[in-house]
Amino acid sequence: MPAVGRYFCRQKLKFTLIFLGLVLIYWTASRITEFNLIDGFRAAPRVITWFFTNLIPDTKAWERFPRILDKLIETIFMSVMATVTAAVVSFVFAVMGSRTTRINTAIGGISRVVASINRNIPIAVWAMVFLLAFGQSGFTGFLALFFYTFGFLTRAFIETIDEASSSSVEALRAVGASYPHIITQAVVPSSLPQMISWILYMIETNIRSATLVGLLTGSGIGFMFSIYYKSLQYKSAALVILSLVAVVLTIELISNVLRRLIL
């Protein structure tokens, strides 16, 4: 067989093996968890009818709306605060970690590793860690959001800096600009819009995550949901869900408008 033929043969074999491997993993996993895709689909109509009969908020639920709104606003603020604080720290780490702007390779490597560790720990795990350290409080939730966001944004910012500003950084270095000049005159103007776009994305994500984190850390809208849920007040819990959906959609809408303005 000619070399080219052998090459494609090997490629095909590789993909077949990978596919078979995935099928095997799915099969094993569904045996272990006793999950069946067919059953799942079959349950769908029942789920939908249950949804519409049990999750329409009643008048009692609407009476609680101001309190829900309060918690909702608290959650939004916490997400925004955590994201913005993380963004500032991330910017510093990104400047240190970017190939284009790092001071030296050692510091660059350290800041990449720190960011990567933070990013790779799931937000729920962060929440548990701080739960042990600080107990149930809003601050615990804030920290969990902060650390995960910091890891994520640092990586996004590093890529933004390398992509958007490496050529102009080089030009400014060539004219004799100092390091602070280069950061403020080349890196910031060329990367800021993209960075803001990442921050907006992270605010959206964090409002969603804050709900889950709140379940664990006993704060915000997530906690409110768990109280209603555990006391079997499904209709009030449903109102929490509906208002969350409304908030998430609104925030996405706002950030899309902002994105269009800055980019």
Next chain:
Amino acid sequence: MIVPILTNISVPKAWASADYFNQEVIEMAQLEVKNLTKYYKDVLALTEVNFTVGKGEFVSIIGPSGSGKTTLIRCINRLVDATDGSIHYEGTDLLTLKGSPLRHARAKIGMIFQHYNLVTRLTVIENVLHGRLGYKSNIAGVLGIYSEHEKEKAIEVLSLVGLEKYVYRRCDQLSGGQMQRVGIARALVQDPAIILCDEPISSLDPSSAKIIMDYLRKIQNELGITIIVNLHQVDVAKKYAERILGFNSGRLVFDASPSDLTTDTIHHIYGAEAGELIIN
């Protein structure tokens, strides 16, 4: 030019001595590259390169891809750190400089890039003023504070390259040829004694390329600024340069005027096959 001045004014005897004139001749070499060698890890990019460039010369560097042209240009303004050798620029060895002396040396050396390297989200004038950063304190530069004189100078160089109508335009709304002219203006506002160009016309169509090369010639003729330009187009190099440096695999293999560039020497620089293709 010096002689009439010397006869008109009374000068100390020592100045008029032969020694003085010898020194003057040595100082005519604005840029002196000696035994320049560069390794990227174990890749040898430049080997023992020696040449000098006089003030106001128009020098073109040619050679096949990977022959070390970019590396040479970048060693001069220290975007790349040479492994060995020296580069004297107006008397000081650039390769030993650090910190603010390095910044000041760079401020006097302009550079023009193949991909213009502008901050495209900023306006033309903002990009041109970046050329002044080499002279600025940290605070003034960070805050973007420029003197009236600097702003006037920026407008002046912009009209020199025919961009007076585009002063407040954002750079991402310009054509390639216009962006390269912004690049030239940014270099000019530095008030440089020398401008290094790394393939300034490789991303441009022939007519924009001609405009750029004509501006470079104008700058050399009218402002007396030394021009060193990497080119891939031998015909362009022949047309504009007063002197051609040919590189092959990191070695300087040709250093003479364009008229000495024959089919044979082109073979020598580019290797046997390339000759016919380039000369036509």
